[in-house]
Amino acid sequence: MHYEFDEILETIKMTEIEHFDIRTVTLGISLRDCYHPDLKQAKKNVYDKILKYGQNHVKYAREVERQYGISIANKRVSITPLSIPFDAFNWEQFVELAETLDKAAEEIGIDYLAGYSALVQKGFTNGERELIKSIPYTLSSTKRVCSSVNVGSTKAGINMDAVMMMANVIKDTAEKTKDNDSIGCAKLVVFCNVPEDNPFVAGAFHGVTEPEVVLNVGISGPGVVLDAIKEAGRVDMNTLSEVIKKTIFRITRAGELMGRNVAQKHGVPFGIVDISLAPTPAEGDSIGDILKAMGVEDVGAPGTTAALAMLNDSVKKAGLMASSSVGGMSGAFIPVSEDQAMIEAVEKGNLSLEKLEAMTSVCSVGLDMIAIPGDTPATTIAGVIADESAIGMINDKTTAVRIIPAYGKNVGDSVDYGGLLGKAPVMSVRNLCSANFVTRGGKIPAPMRSLTN
Amino acid sequence: MRFSEEELRKITLNAIEELGDKASPDLVKKVISRAVATQTTPSQTTASATEGRAILTSFGMNKPGIVAAITSEIGKCNCDIQDLTQKLMDDFFTMIMILDINSSNLDFMQIQENMSRLAEEMNIKIYLQHEDIFRAMHRV
CATH class of the missing domain: 1.10.287 (Helix Hairpins)
Structure with missing residues (x-):
């Protein structure tokens, strides 16, 4: 096959100059056969299984990185939502099990393992209640374990008891990890319509309909899209959409190729490519910068939501053309702390929580990595979660809340985690009370949309 | 198996x-x-990574002996050059080669290491990537 000079140079430019990398290869492992009534044996089952499948994960990913000259930023593992196989455990046993997960993750050389999760959109089992109760303890006593709880769906409605419970869990987690800027909350996601094959941590888990083991890949590449948009100059929207699509097509293809190769080395089936644009705090690797390059003065300016909607839609269209195995979140992420342009927009006062909420209705995933004052009442946090879940439920899309009530901090302060989690300026939350609404309990019934048959 | x-x-x-x-x-x-x-044929579920063509891209400031140094290193690795394009932009030198690495007794990583050693000596950049990535990204 013949390759054009320019095509080859373009690929090199993408990887060397524009930060193009594959964001994550995530190995999903089912733990459904690991239950044992004896905690000690259960811990051994879990540890052995993760090591059995995961021990070469990092090595294989590195080999593929070198073969194609494209780096894979994160190598991670997701597991069956832990409350499912271990439904008979109490909260103390869950915490001990989490410590085993932490150890297994460390042993195989990965930074995060996700799936300390419960799916409670329609109600709780005993084990799910216990797992949710254990979350603050787990997130403060482990480093690598990430947790998520699904509280609503288009089919089931929103479980408001779970929403309130999660708001309290978030507050407790913030307090228990107050010495590290409430970092526990950065590892906890509350979802509506959670996808079961999402490779992106912290919200990843290995869904119950998935095979024994599967390899999913999450692409990235805001830097590449940004440069393509800048290069295109002042063109109309249709042309701009074409430019974005062409770029995403290439990124998706590269991601699928590399994911399939890692899967082949493992000898496990390949699952999906998650075609999400995921920013990092690195200069130029930002969704906010893309929106600005599209023409808004700053993130938060009128027009931001429309720009984001077009970006997100173009990403999906190109991804679908490039791969037949698209899944997960698939959209653009707008985490505040992980995106330099978003951080600046918040610091300048241009981007508010309300505008971010509007933006989440047209992109994946939700209010992500947002710091708010530590004294925000749990009922207000529950209100934020309920609003975000409602957007997800009514629009049949995934939404999530990963919010950090930074203990002891206020507007003007910031939390700084370094690395990929980045730095979040504390944003102001409306000082209005939602308590009488969120403490009613029960469920917001499933919407019209749920009756599609 | x-x-x-x-x-x-x-x-x-x-x-x-x-x-x-x-x-x-x-x-x-x-x-x-x-x-x-x-069932003797190996698994062919993916665009096979064993097909054995690699693309070498090198850049740097132009000076005498770059092509000679790179090609002789390729010869030492026992790889076959199937295509070669070279361009000069002012003082800047760019060369792209398509290599058949099947005949080499070294594996991909070893060839890559030899090339990066040479790149350091010559003070240029050399990238060696498997052909599949270009096919995936640039062909519908």
């Missing part, structure tokens, strides 16, 4: 077709083991 899901499905379908209603545990065993034994 490892089988992909696709291959397992094929073996199963063949066995069903062959045995039809006559299937008994012993017969199934016989047919399957024969199919496994004759």
